[in-house]
Amino acid sequence: MHASEKPSLRVLLCAPRGFCAGVVRAIDAVEQALALYGAPVYVRHEIVHNKYVVEGLKAKGAIFVKELHEVPDGTTAPVIFSAHGVAKSVPEEAAARNFLAIDATCPLVTKVHREASVHYKRGREVVLIGHAGHPEVIGTMGQLPAGAVKLVQTPADARAFTPRDPENFAYTTQTTLSIDDTAEIVAILQERFPSMAGPHKEDICYATTNRQEAVKRVAPQVDALIVVGAPYSSNSQRLREVALREGCRVSALVQRANEIDWSVFGTISSLAVTAGASAPEVLVEEVLDAFAERFALQIETVHTAHEDVFFPLPRQLRPDAAE
Structure with missing residues (x-):
């Protein structure tokens, strides 16, 4: 198709996006x-x-x-x-x-592990807000003896939960949850058990928070949103859900450009694009290239946060390890 014949597509590119x-x-x-x-x-x-x-x-x-x-x-x-x-x-x-x-x-997952262990040592029952079967949840629950951690997945779970001692339990959360869903669950628990202990600082990690905030900003402004990420990536699925909740009619999770459903995405006039925390930028570019074949793109980057977090390599892999 000749460039001049292509329909126009306004693209809002979320920043931050992708790798954390x-x-x-x-x-x-x-x-x-x-x-x-x-x-x-x-x-x-x-x-x-x-x-x-x-x-x-x-x-x-x-x-x-x-x-x-x-x-x-x-x-x-x-x-x-x-x-x-x-x-x-x-x-x-x-x-x-x-x-x-x-x-x-x-390191932000390790922080949750430490919190759970400290609560347990202090004699508190530990509640973990998260998704059953996710590797992070299996790892966190596995820091303590079997049965020591109770998993709460939904508001209904929070309403049904009965602690051993309402005066002596604490909650932690998976790092990649929906901020709003988690806040709802925590609010239910806090209302039922005002003395419940929690993390000193939010367990949901900075990258999950920032990527969800960017989606909240763009979702009401576009016809559709694409999250580049894996179907089994918790933080990517949450981005897709946040977009729908914020009023975007169509929100899809794709791993590669070849997964785009053109019967849905072929007739839009505005699009937002983001990427989960484990999706490389090259795949975002691949998706944009696929749209550029069909549309004349007008790309705007929407910045909602600046990220400069850096974690050093595990000790055995640092340059000074051999010395």
């Missing part, structure tokens, strides 16, 4: 381990929830396993734990098998 500091650190950890130790490097679970990133690391020599029993005995290759965090039993098994274990858990 924890994801950058986790990917860098695998790449640095490959550089220092050579292939293979074993990684327990997907280092981050993005197929594109995982395939790229596989091509460089990373081997992804679901559980440590898949790692051969006697290997001298590093074994890396993903950004989502792991139950205490995982590093214990790695130590028992003399693996060179490298923990790439996001």
Whole structure:
């Protein structure tokens, strides 16, 4: 189609979007381990929830396993734990098998682990607000003995929850939840149990918060919104839901440009684009290129926050580690 014949499309590009500091650190950890130790490097679970990133690391020599029993005995290759965090039993098994274990858990997830452990040591029952089965939730619940953490997923769960001692329990949250959904659940618990203890500082991480705030800003202004991210990425799914809640009629999560449904997105006049915390910018560009083939794009970047958070690599991978 000739450029002059293309219909016009106003595109609001969310900023910030895409990679957060924890994801950058986790990917860098695998790449640095490959550089220092050579292939293979074993990684327990997907280092981050993005197929594109995982395939790229596989091509460089990373081997992804679901559980440590898949790692051969006697290997001298590093074994890396993903950004989502792991139950205490995982590093214990790695130590028992003399693996060179490298923990790439996001420091903001580690903070939640510490909070849960401190509450437990103080004799409090621990409530975790999160999604059952998510790797981060499995890791956080696995910091404490079985049954010590109660999972609350919905407002209905919060209304039905009965603590052992209403005067002596505390809540923590998964780092990638919807801010509004979580606030609703916390409000129900606080109303029912005014003495409930909580985190000193919000558990939902800065990147989740910032990406949701950017979507809230643009969603009412556009016909449709695309989140670039994986279907099993919690923070990406929350972005899609936030857009719908804020009045955007069409909100879709796509991993790549080839997943765009042109029967829906082929007739719009305005579009917002964002990306989950584990989606690389190259995939955002791929989506924009696909729209540029069909539309004359007028792109505006909508800035809602500045991010300069940086997390250093795990100690074994820093340049001074060899000294």
